[in-house]
Amino acid sequence: MKHIGKQTIQFDAPPTILQTASIVGPKEGQGPLAKYFDQCLEDEFWGEKTWEKAESKIIKETVNTVISKSGVPSEEIDYCFAGDLLNQCISSSFGLRELNIPFFGVFGACSTFVESLCLGSILLDGHAAKNVLCATSSHFCSAEKQFRFPLELGNQRPPTSQWTVTGSGAAVLSSSGTGPYITMATPGKIVDMGIKDANNMGAAMAPAALDTLITHFQDTGRKPSYYDLIISGDLGYIGKEILTELSETKGYNIKSNYEDCGVLIFDKENQDTHSGGSGCACIGTTFSGYFFKQLKERKINKILLMATGALTNATTSQQGESIPGIAHAIAIEN
Amino acid sequence: MKHIGKQTIQFDAPPTILQTASIVGPKEGQGPLAKYFDQCLEDEFWGEKTWEKAESKIIKETVNTVISKSGVPSEEIDYCFAGDLLNQCISSSFGLRELNIPFFGVFGACSTFVESLCLGSILLDGHAAKNVLCATSSHFCSAEKQFRFPLELGNQRPPTSQWTVTGSGAAVLSSSGTGPYITMATPGKIVDMGIKDANNMGAAMAPAALDTLITHFQDTGRKPSYYDLIISGDLGYIGKEILTELSETKGYNIKSNYEDCGVLIFDKENQDTHSGGSGCACIGTTFSGYFFKQLKERKINKILLMATGALTNATTSQQGESIPGIAHAIAIEN
Numbered sequence: 126m127k128h129i130g131k132q133t134i135q136f137d138a139p140p141t142i143l144q145t146a147s148i149v150g151p152k153e154g155q156g157p158l159a160k161y162f163d164q165c166l167e168d169e170f171w172g173e174k175t176w177e178k179a180e181s182k183i184i185k186e187t188v189n190t191v192i193s194k195s196g197v198p199s200e201e202i203d204y205c206f207a208g209d210l211l212n213q214c215i216s217s218s219f220g221l222r223e224l225n226i227p228f229f230g231v232f233g234a235c236s237t238f239v240e241s242l243c244l245g246s247i248l249l250d251g252h253a254a255k256n257v258l259c260a261t262s263s264h265f266c267s268a269e270k271q272f273r274f275p276l277e278l279g280n281q282r283p284p285t286s287q288w289t290v291t292g293s294g295a296a297v298l299s300s301s302g303t304g305p306y307i308t309m310a311t312p313g314k315i316v317d318m319g320i321k322d323a324n325n326m327g328a329a330m331a332p333a334a335l336d337t338l339i340t341h342f343q344d345t346g347r348k349p350s351y352y353d354l355i356i357s358g359d360l361g362y363i364g365k366e367i368l369t370e371l372s373e374t375k376g377y378n379i380k381s382n383y384e385d386c387g388v389l390i391f392d393k394e395n396q397d398t399h400s401g402g403s404g405c406a407c408i409g410t411t412f413s414g415y416f417f418k419q420l421k422e423r424k425i426n427k428i429l430l431m432a433t434g435a436l437t438n439a440t441t442s443q444q445g446e447s448i449p450g451i452a453h454a455i456a457i458e459n
Numbered sequence: 460m461k462h463i464g465k466q467t468i469q470f471d472a473p474p475t476i477l478q479t480a481s482i483v484g485p486k487e488g489q490g491p492l493a494k495y496f497d498q499c500l501e502d503e504f505w506g507e508k509t510w511e512k513a514e515s516k517i518i519k520e521t522v523n524t525v526i527s528k529s530g531v532p533s534e535e536i537d538y539c540f541a542g543d544l545l546n547q548c549i550s551s552s553f554g555l556r557e558l559n560i561p562f563f564g565v566f567g568a569c570s571t572f573v574e575s576l577c578l579g580s581i582l583l584d585g586h587a588a589k590n591v592l593c594a595t596s597s598h599f600c601s602a603e604k605q606f607r608f609p610l611e612l613g614n615q616r617p618p619t620s621q622w623t624v625t626g627s628g629a630a631v632l633s634s635s636g637t638g639p640y641i642t643m644a645t646p647g648k649i650v651d652m653g654i655k656d657a658n659n660m661g662a663a664m665a666p667a668a669l670d671t672l673i674t675h676f677q678d679t680g681r682k683p684s685y686y687d688l689i690i691s692g693d694l695g696y697i698g699k700e701i702l703t704e705l706s707e708t709k710g711y712n713i714k715s716n717y718e719d720c721g722v723l724i725f726d727k728e729n730q731d732t733h734s735g736g737s738g739c740a741c742i743g744t745t746f747s748g749y750f751f752k753q754l755k756e757r758k759i760n761k762i763l764l765m766a767t768g769a770l771t772n773a774t775t776s777q778q779g780e781s782i783p784g785i786a787h788a789i790a791i792e793n
Binding site: 255446 | 460461462468511512547549556559562564584587649650651770773778785
């Protein structure tokens with residue numbers, strides 16, 4: 126691989142995304158993308174006693190599903206990258222503790238899925254591995270409990286808030302395969318523009334998304350029109366509008382080919398999620414369920430997949446801190 | 460690089476550890492390694508209003524110190540890997556948000572420092588970067604508050620408990636340099652032997668350390684005697700004894716050349732830390748402060764540096780879960 130421009134990595138032998146899998150919760154199963162997911166759960170607990178244990182089960186079963194679909198025996202998967210939103214990433218470590226695959230824990234908040242795809246691709250192109258597993262999860266109930274208020278309080282959610290996706294997305298990457306290929310990665314910087322509203326994550330993350338997007342175009346010489354689609358993770362309705370406008374001020378028009386997974390995964394009219402979906406699983410399931418199939422069927426052939434994360438916690442909000450954002454992008458091409 | 464054995468990576472052009480830096484708290488500054496650290500703080504707050512903000516300041520200043528000592532302009536550092544114990548790794552993201560270097564968040568609990576050195580080395584040997592920064596931190600007060608009890612309660616600590624090191628360790632790795640070199644990496648698997656005592660992390664992590672250690676020897680054909688020192692992160696007195704005994708049952712005698720940073724960083728007789736030090740900064744500061752200088756001065760020339768982590772949080776303990784462990788190892792040689 127080689128480093129191009131300021132912060133982009135171009136792969137010499139682009140890794141193939143061999144397979145993906147996705148399991149989602151009941152609300153996502155009533156949304157517009159329901160038919161693309163491997164499994165839609167009937168309730169948020171899935172037979173477990175707590176939301177945290179349910180989330181661990183969701184990532185565990187998603188990983189089992191993707192390994193099975195990939196046809197790669199699990200003993201031939203060299204390394205696993207995983208992370209999630211729960212404190213100390215317990216959903217990943219408890220969900221995957223029986224996996225018996227060397228494990229790199231990663232944390233990029235809702236950018237974790239693409240961060241893990243970046244790092245997995247680097248291992249594959251560097252000949253450190255032949256097959257790599259990437260996984261992430263989030264859960265509406267465990268996230269609300271941890272970051273905002275216990276659901277039992279019945280707090281009203283402001284219009285700028287987003288709905289954490291319950292689910293998990295996972296992918297098996299391989300050094301050999303027929304694509305879709307991860308051709309480039311543009312890991313992002315932390316950008317903090319001073320937004321302090323923990324109920325407006327889209328606004329907090331949009332400046333980081335802008336930074337990564339513009340840097341990707343500058344590093345590669347590509348224009349927005351190079352891609353069939355530019356896809357962000359979970360900026361939601363508000364963040365999507367901000368990113369579209371900010372891009373235009375920088376001379377890049379993304380209006381015609383830009384989508385956000387947080388906008389796509391729920392129905393705006395009927396599902397009452399306010400500014401759309403969020404969480405690690407938002408891009409994790411939407412990519413693994415929906416976009417990967419579009420790539421495999423060659424309905425789309427070139428995408429820039431950019432996951433955004435808010436690097437905050439409940440304590441920093443209480444201590445009056447602003448919310449740093451980050452965005453990691455990869456180019457996926459047939 | 461190439462993959463050897465089950466899970467080890469051997470670097471073709473082993474990255475150099477160009478420089479390290481360490482800043483520690485007052486208790487560490489009264490310990491036996493005090494003179495090796497770049498700075499010993501006089502109090503746990505360092506002028507900040509909260510322990511979390513103090514921890515962010517410690518990692519920030521440690522990173523500024525290592526960049527300055529390395530002589531590499533920060534704009535020539537291509538990527539940064541960092542993580543810590545605080546929820547959502549806020550010490551790293553808040554501490555490093557002004558750094559303006561593309562950022563990979565990693566989480567391996569107390570194994571984070573070596574996990575970041577592993578991944579940094581992979582990027583360097585794969586030509587994705589020329590210089591990489593790795594950093595981690597922990598803080599006794601923020602960790603006790605988050606994982607156990609608020610210090611104000613004055614709870615008694617059981618004899619098996621360990622004392623979270625207040626401090627930060629950071630390293631600049633480079634694709635060119637005269638060593639010490641990171642020659643191999645053996646990333647570890649999650650191992651959970653059912654230990655449930657959140658006040659006995661050494662016992663919870665020792666089985667993971669054993670797994671990584673034995674795998675490293677099997678993958679590489681090396682014996683314990685190949686290394687001048689085998690160094691674990693924070694198994695403490697109890698975990699160190701367990702690992703030594705378990706290794707012997709597997710046919711590997713590490714009695715004569717095995718040290719643990721949790722045992723070294725505090726004075727057993729006079730500092731009342733029970734089973735020794737722990738936390739991301741335990742191996743982070745002990746390696747960056749003490750062992751790196753020993754390597755540079757060629758007092759030691761071949762070490763296996765293995766950081767151990769307990770992948771748990773306060774919620775899982777309350778939900779009756781056991782504590783999964785992990786250990787990542789790198790070989791560092793002159």
